[in-house]
Amino acid sequence: MFDRRTRVSGLIREARQDLAYRPRVKYGHRAIHIMRRAVPVISVLVVTVLAADLMILVQLSGRSSEAVALRRSVVAQPTGPAQPVRRAQDGLVETRPTQAAAPPPVAPLTAIRRPHLFIVANKPLSPAVVAKITKTRGVRSVERADAAEVTLDGKRVQTLGVNPSTFRAYTPKPTAGSDRLWRNVSAGEVAVSFVLGNDGGMPLGKTFTTARRTLRVGAYATMGMGSIDAVVSKPTARALGIPENNALVVSAPQVDSGALRSTLLRILPRGGQIAVINPVLKSPEAPGQAVNPGRTVWPxxxxxxxxxxxxxxxxxxxxxxxxxxxxxxxxxxxxxxxxxxxxxxxxxxxxxxxxxxxxxxxxxxxxxxxxxxxxxxxxxxxxxxxxxxxxxxxxxxxxxxxxxxxxxxxxxxxxxxxxxxxxxxxxxxxxxxxx
Structure with missing residues (x-):
């Protein structure tokens, strides 16, 4: 600011000196008269130019200050250690992301779909197979996923690669309803089950390297699907080498899960497996005895x-x-x-x-x-x-x-x-x- 004021003062002083300068040349009376009448006009023009110059300098300096402030605000944003977030109803669930940038958006939860079967194959399920399963009587909806056993922090963990926006609907209500949890997954972090995190020694915020990729435990989240103890986004699954689209979650609330499992096994390619996620089982019957699921006396x-x-x-x-x-x-x-x-x-x-x-x-x-x-x-x-x-x-x-x-x-x-x-x-x- 001092330099700008000095520059403007110098310009005004030079202008005054120019206006006060009278060259020692002899002019006629007519020329002197014309010059005297032109002096006010020239003065106005010079003052106008100086004022415009001053305004331009102020505007430029203001923009420069804004740009510097913006750069400083970005650089100065803290990226310190993750802080756990507690929710009154669900306990310790997720951590705040360490990244300054916002994670990719995740669609809001609109419905809960209870899962009944989990299907996994040793290779990607073809669109034809998925379409046939989807059209099977009693199947209400399916969700594609990537599945494999992955070494996480030295532990062999059954891991799913998912689309956070759509997969969340198939998880238990507390898990499905946590926007921050799914944003963390979308941002490249891993959500682990409470059992793996608490009992298995993988606390919230912990970072570890696997498949030459650094992962961070961004949430505790029970998926309610058998032995699935970790969930990542599909891009992260690609980086970890998990096969693509080799798993399906099936919601079929109106049919017997055991009978549907037998039907779908005939559709799957060889080596495919199906687990009943929410089993409804009958008590064993004595030989020749009629089936009575409500019986309370067991042989x-x-x-x-x-x-x-x-x-x-x-x-x-x-x-x-x-x-x-x-x-x-x-x-x-x-x-x-x-x-x-x-x-x-x-x-x-x-x-x-x-x-x-x-x-x-x-x-x-x-x-x-x-x-x-x-x-x-x-x-x-x-x-x-x-x-x-x-x-x-x-x-x-x-x-x-x-x-x-x-x-x-x-x-x-x-x-x-x-x-x-x-x-x-x-x-x-x-x-x-x-x-």
Whole structure:
């Protein structure tokens, strides 16, 4: 500003000197008279030019200041560590993005579609196959996705690549309704299940490198789809090498899921698999007995025999002190549902791999009727309060045997009633139906 004032003052002083300068040349009376009449006109012209010059200088300096301020505001925007966001109803759900730029837009949630089947193949599903599945009687809607097991932070994780704008409708309501969660996914971050994040040691905001790409845990979000524990956007899935469009989520609320599964298996190419996401199972019937899904009295042979229960408990207690490792199925390390599956397998009983499927592998019974070998369940997931996320084996006398979380070991402890979901007595016939 000082330089500009000096420049303007100099111009005005020079103009005054020019106006005051009188060359020593002899003129006639007529010439002198004309020059005297021209002086006022010349003065006005010079003042006008100087004023215009001054206005131009001010305008230019103002624009220059605006440009500098804009550049500084962009450069100065903070990109510090992620700050977790807590929601009163759903607990700790997502973090604020670290990027200064806004993430790509995500369409608002307009409807919730309950998923019933999850289809996965070892190669992309052709448009013809997808069209045939879509037109199958009872199928209301389908959502394409990319699926593969990916190493995330040293753990083998079943991961989906999705379109955040459309896939969100197939997730549990708390997950589907979080705009920030899906914006984070759209921006290239990964959403992991609460179990993987909390028990598996992947806290919100953590960054790690996989497939030469740096990922950040941007949200805890239970998808409610079997063993799916991580979700990324489709562009991120491409970068991770996940096959494109090799999976489908199917919503079919008006048909029997088991019958529909059998129908769709005949449509899929060889190697395709279908899991029932929200299974509705019938209790096993005695030979020659009519089907009665509402029956509350189960036959004695629907459950484990005493020797089988003893084998389960002996196998489980032999693993005391072994470390919890998320996704581990034994024999040297376990997660909670992996320990249950392994222990029952020693007695020749097949149970599903994941906790919420084990929860529907037999009838629920009151806690005061629990017997050793029954399974105890908890709902600890704040992102989906209705989701069953932890399991233990009832040991008797108010104690349980379980694999707690990362950093802990298999142990026997008193039963905790906080967030308790219920007791299930495993029925081999029912457990074998759960997929």
């Amino acid at each position: 004695a042979d629907a459950f484990l025999a005493a020797p089988q229960i003893k084998t389960v408990l002996t196998a489980a207690v032999s693993k005391l002190g072994r470390p919890y490792v998320w996704g581990a199925e034994g024999p040297d390390s376990f997660d909670c549902s992996g320990l249950v599956q392994w222990a029952y397998a020693q007695a020749g009983i097949t149970v599903p791999r994941v906790t919420h499927q084990q929860f529907v592998s037999g009838p629920q019974i009151p806690f005061d009727q629990a017997q050793p070998g029954d399974l105890l369940f908890w709902r600890n997931d704040p992102t989906n309060p209705g989701y069953v996320s932890h399991v233990a084996i009832y040991w008797g006398d108010g104690k349980m045997l379980h694999a707690p979380r990362t950093g802990d070991v298999v142990k026997i402890v008193p039963v905790s009633t906080r967030n308790f979901a219920g007791v299930v007595r495993i029925s081999p016939g029912v457990a074998a139906q759960v997929r």
